[in-house]
Amino acid sequence: MSGKRPGHHTTGRVPTMSLAISFAAYGEPEQLSLTELTAPQPGPGQVQLKVRAAGVNPLDWKLRAGYLTGFMPLELPHVPGLEAAGTVTAVGPGVTRWSVGDEVFGSVPAAYAEYAVTGEELLAAKPADLSWEQAGALHMAAETSFRTLAELGVAKGDTLLIHGAAGSVGAVAVQFAVAAGARVIGTASPANHDYLRELGAEPVAYGEGVFERVRALAPEGVHAVLDAAGGYLAGSVELTGGTERVIAIVDAQEAAGAGVRFSGTDPATWRTAEGLAKVLELHAAGTFVLPVRTVLPLAEAAEAHRLSAQGHGRGRIVLTV
Numbered sequence: 001m002s003g004k005r006p007g008h009h010t011t012g013r014v015p016t017m018s019l020a021i022s023f024a025a026y027g028e029p030e031q032l033s034l035t036e037l038t039a040p041q042p043g044p045g046q047v048q049l050k051v052r053a054a055g056v057n058p059l060d061w062k063l064r065a066g067y068l069t070g071f072m073p074l075e076l077p078h079v080p081g082l083e084a085a086g087t088v089t090a091v092g093p094g095v096t097r098w099s100v101g102d103e104v105f106g107s108v109p110a111a112y113a114e115y116a117v118t119g120e121e122l123l124a125a126k127p128a129d130l131s132w133e134q135a136g137a138l139h140m141a142a143e144t145s146f147r148t149l150a151e152l153g154v155a156k157g158d159t160l161l162i163h164g165a166a167g168s169v170g171a172v173a174v175q176f177a178v179a180a181g182a183r184v185i186g187t188a189s190p191a192n193h194d195y196l197r198e199l200g201a202e203p204v205a206y207g208e209g210v211f212e213r214v215r216a217l218a219p220e221g222v223h224a225v226l227d228a229a230g231g232y233l234a235g236s237v238e239l240t241g242g243t244e245r246v247i248a249i250v251d252a253q254e255a256a257g258a259g260v261r262f263s264g265t266d267p268a269t270w271r272t273a274e275g276l277a278k279v280l281e282l283h284a285a286g287t288f289v290l291p292v293r294t295v296l297p298l299a300e301a302a303e304a305h306r307l308s309a310q311g312h313g314r315g316r317i318v319l320t321v
């Protein structure tokens, strides 16, 4: 937070119009179009941001494609986006943490836009040495990692297996778990194995025989599994000897079939502030890594969705506004 008085209202004009990406029907990336919309205004406890960078999450393209209408129906037209970094442009009644001009990042709905609104408690102060692109891409990976590791009860002395460890969630979960004192084995394609070592995990190639390779590396057993790739639940239950310490975040149907907890659908379980605080702690210690994979301008959101849907690579795709 800046040295200004908390809750200080702007003396300038509060933005009322906002260029934004939206879609009016579920479908292909071409459904995404750039239009000028009314800028959202902050209600009680909310702030309005001038978005500088918005992270592109796999959930964004899954929602756009209509894959999740069963449990996450959207009101259309919908502006995608779940996270961003930006500058506070207006504060709503009762806001105490932020003032106009503060540089912040965190959980921001409808973030594919020039201006967006979010709850004041869902943001953290952006350190000057984190770029807009890096900061805008942190929230989802941080919150998901903090929540799932807490649900798994990962602690010092545990051996944790992370499927999809080179992804954004996987990479942050590796670092949080290593910081907690766990031994981490992570699956990724061979091109990402050096990257996983850099993060503190022991890499294993995924695909045919993955569980044999994990067993060879940890003959004394694996205590907990985070499946951030999807498709590994039955083998993970067999590996840990039960369903209690296996968590799914990709495929709810697969989780139900395997009797495994699917994490993330209940907002009451979200750990936004703790996830952001943990990232800031590791960043301040100089140990935190989350690469930005590709930076594209807001108008190229469709291309960002095509790249995200490929499902490979390391780090986040980011839209700059």
Ligand SMILES: NC(=O)c1ccc[n+]([C@@H]2O[C@H](COP(=O)([O-])OP(=O)(O)OC[C@H]3O[C@@H](n4cnc5c(N)ncnc54)[C@H](OP(=O)(O)O)[C@@H]3O)[C@@H](O)[C@H]2O)c1
Pocket: 057, 058, 059, 140, 144, 163, 164, 165, 166, 167, 168, 169, 170, 187, 188, 189, 190, 192, 206, 207, 228, 229, 248, 249, 250, 263, 264, 265, 308, 311, 312, 313, 314, 315, 316
């Ligand atoms: N439920 C929740 O709360 C929640 C929250 C956030 C994300 N998610 C979901 O979690 C998943 C990961 O999200 P993300 O943001 O980390 O995605 P991401 O940054 O796009 O990363 C995807 C990663 O998956 C890896 N991968 C692809 N196929 C794999 C396989 N068969 N085995 C192991 N790894 C494989 C890729 O590694 P290589 O390049 O090495 O192939 C890539 O690094 C997505 O499905 C997302 O929707 C759920």
